[in-house]
Amino acid sequence: MELFNLVLKSAFMDNMVFAYFLGMCSFLAVSKKVSTANGLGLAVIFVLTCTAPLNWLIQKNILEEGALSWISPEFATIDLTFLQLLMFIAVIASFVQLVEMIIEKFSPALYGSLGIFLPLIAVNCSILGGSLFMVQRDFNLQEATAFGFGSGFGFYLAIIALAAIREKLKYSHVPNGLKGLGITMLITGLMGLAFKTFIGMTL
Amino acid sequence: MSEVKEKEVVKIKPSESLLSKRRKNILVDPLDDNNPVTIQVLGICSALAVTIKLEPTIVMSLSVVFVMIFSSLLTSLVRDYIPVRVRIIVQLAIIASLVTLVSEFLQAFSYEMYKVLGAFVGLIITNCIILGRLEAYAMGNKPYDSILDALGSSVGYAWIILTVAFFRELLGSGSVLGYKVFEMIGWSGFPTNGLFVDSIGAFIILGLLIWAQRSRNGYVEN
Numbered sequence: 001m002e003l004f005n006l007v008l009k010s011a012f013m014d015n016m017v018f019a020y021f022l023g024m025c026s027f028l029a030v031s032k033k034v035s036t037a038n039g040l041g042l043a044v045i046f047v048l049t050c051t052a053p054l055n056w057l058i059q060k061n062i063l064e065e066g067a068l069s070w071i072s073p074e075f076a077t078i079d080l081t082f083l084q085l086l087m088f089i090a091v092i093a094s095f096v097q098l099v100e101m102i103i104e105k106f107s108p109a110l111y112g113s114l115g116i117f118l119p120l121i122a123v124n125c126s127i128l129g130g131s132l133f134m135v136q137r138d139f140n141l142q143e144a145t146a147f148g149f150g151s152g153f154g155f156y157l158a159i160i161a162l163a164a165i166r167e168k169l170k171y172s173h174v175p176n177g178l179k180g181l182g183i184t185m186l187i188t189g190l191m192g193l194a195f196k197t198f199i200g201m202t203l
Numbered sequence: 204m205s206e207v208k209e210k211e212v213v214k215i216k217p218s219e220s221l222l223s224k225r226r227k228n229i230l231v232d233p234l235d236d237n238n239p240v241t242i243q244v245l246g247i248c249s250a251l252a253v254t255i256k257l258e259p260t261i262v263m264s265l266s267v268v269f270v271m272i273f274s275s276l277l278t279s280l281v282r283d284y285i286p287v288r289v290r291i292i293v294q295l296a297i298i299a300s301l302v303t304l305v306s307e308f309l310q311a312f313s314y315e316m317y318k319v320l321g322a323f324v325g326l327i328i329t330n331c332i333i334l335g336r337l338e339a340y341a342m343g344n345k346p347y348d349s350i351l352d353a354l355g356s357s358v359g360y361a362w363i364i365l366t367v368a369f370f371r372e373l374l375g376s377g378s379v380l381g382y383k384v385f386e387m388i389g390w391s392g393f394p395t396n397g398l399f400v401d402s403i404g405a406f407i408i409l410g411l412l413i414w415a416q417r418s419r420n421g422y423v424e425n
Contacts, residue, residue, distance in 0.1 A: 018402055024247035025331045082307060085325050086299045093292045122291060125248045125329040132322040177417035180424025181244050182410050189406030196403070 003146040010150030013199055016126040017158040018192035020133075023126030027159055028184055037163035040121075041156030045149065047121050048130050051095055052148025055088050055131040056141055063087060088131045096122040126155055161191060229351045233359040236420055239332045240363040241413045246332035251405040252323050253364070257380050259319050260368035262309070264361035266324065268354070270301045271333050275353035278341040285342075294337045295328065302327045332360055363412065370408050375399030 016022045023044070030040045062068065063084055068075035100118045104111045121127060130151050134144045165187055174183050239245045253263045274297050278285075285293050306324045309317040317324065327333070336356050341349040372378055377385050377395045385393035398404045417423070 021248050021251040021402060021405070022326070024251065025245060028244055028247060082303060085303050085306065085328060086296065089295050089299050089328055090292070093295055097292075119291065122295070123329050123331055123334050125326050128329050129322060129326055132325050136322060175414070175418075176423050178410075178414045181241070182413040182417065185406050185410030185413060189403045189410065192401075192403045192406060196401075 003142060006143055006146045007150035007153070008201070010147050011154035011157065012195065012201065014151075015154040015158060015195050016129065016151050017155060017188075018195045020129060022129040023124045023155055026121075026124050027155070027162070028181065028188075031159050031163040031166055031184070034160060034163045034167060037159045041152075041159050043118060043121055044124060044126065044155050045152035047092075047096060047099065048127055048152035048155075049145065049149040051092050051127060052130050052134055052151075053141055053145045054095065055091055056134060056139070056144040058087055058091060059084070059135050084135070088128060092127050092131070093122045126151065158191070158195075162188065165191075226348065226351055229348060230355040233352075233355040234362070235359075235416075236422075238359045238363065238416070239335075239356050240360055240409075241416050242422055243335075245335050246330045246360055247409075248326065248330070251367070251402065251409065252326075253320060254368035254371050254405055255375065255400055256319075257365070257368045257372050259316060260364055262313070262316050263320065263323070264357075264364060266302075266305045266309075267327060267330065267333070267360060268357040270298060270305060270327055271336070271353045271357035272350055273301050274298050274333060274337060275341040275349040276346055278337045279344060279346040279349035282342050290338075290342065291334075294334060298333055298337075299328050332356055363409075366412060367405060367408050371399045371404055375404060 010016075014020070017024065017027055026040060031037050061070065063080045065079035065081070066076045068078050068080075096118055100111075103118070130148055134147055137147075139147055162184070166184065169183065169187075178186075233239055237243065240247065253259050274294075277297050278294060281293075302325065305327070306317070309320070309324060336353060340352045344352070369379065372380075373384070374396050375398075377383060377393045385391070396404070399408070
């Protein structure tokens with residue numbers, strides 16, 4: 001139940017896009033059509049759900065002060081936290097590359113529709129942000145996984161909703177300078193306002 | 204990342220002066236006509252996240268300028284030795300090492316500021332402007348040109364986030380750099396608007412800023 005609450009909280013109240021502005025670049029760039037937004041959203045859910053627990057294991061077993069004591073007690077004083085950023089981004093980048101290769105091998109159809117988004121995900125800040133927040137908030141392994149999934153799901157909902165609105169927007173008269181990014185920012189602001197109503201919701 | 208252009212490789216005459224017209228263009232273009240945030244739609248995440256107050260925004264801009272210039276220089280120096288298949292990881296490793304430097308520096312000399320910026324210092328790594336410029340420019344050009352390009356792009360980024368931060372702090376907290384400006388000019392009842400402290404204000408201010416800038420230089424997105 002608590003885990004479910006965490007999923008809910010990270011998907012709606014602490015939405016990656018509206019509360020922390022993470023993943024904005026791909027959120028804005030890939031939200032022109034619902035079908036492509038769907039592909040990117042699913043890929044983000046998958047990568048976030050896998051990298052959050054993976055990075056949790058690295059943080060607890062390698063990086064933290066005293067984490068290396070499982071090798072030998074002499075290492076108990078070593079603190080490798082300064083390598084955190086480098087390790088996390090390496091894990092994410094190589095995981096994304098791995099996923100890309102696996103999908104290419106086993107499901108060329110899926111690769112065709114998802115292919116271009118996969119490398120983009122390595123630099124999607126919501127992935128690295130998810131790992132960094134998970135460390136900041138002191139989650140355990142299950143919580144980290146739930147948090148990763150919830151955040152990914154929140155991103156998915158947000159990007160689908162924005163893509164749907166933008167498809168409709170093609171038929172409205174927008175002032176020239178506001179076309180494209182400008183009106184999208186304003187819409188995102190209004191959507192953020194809507195997501196604010198979820199604050200305080202628990203099960 | 205999505206709007207990275209074809210590689211912009213330029214042939215240089217050996218006798219070209221340090222600030223020729225072409226080089227000046229590299230530097231000035233991203234400030235306005237080809238601004239990374241408002242025209243190319245890159246680096247929006249951090250443009251919004253740290254702009255509640257002006258002071259952290261200044262630190263953030265300086266960090267980005269630093270990381271951007273040095274990562275461009277380093278990438279440009281080793282550009283002929285990077286295998287194409289692993290170039291993204293190599294670029295990320297260069298950026299991540301520089302960001303680690305910044306983060307350690309802030310922890311050592313300005314711990315308060317480090318607490319305020321929190322995870323967003325680390326997120327400079329995934330700032331798409333940096334990776335985008337490395338990929339599109341530094342991978343194919345000489346070090347000095349790459350530095351100019353990096354300087355132009357990062358300053359173009361900096362002035363946008365400083366403007367957003369100025370308005371957010373002014374309207375949200377009624378202050379500029381922590382000074383209560385409205386009380387100083389004798390208007391103590393200034394109604395501050397909580398919406399601007401919140402994320403929503405940032406979206407709206409940036410949206411309006413983009414509108415203003417694009418109507419000025421006539422850029423229309425299809």
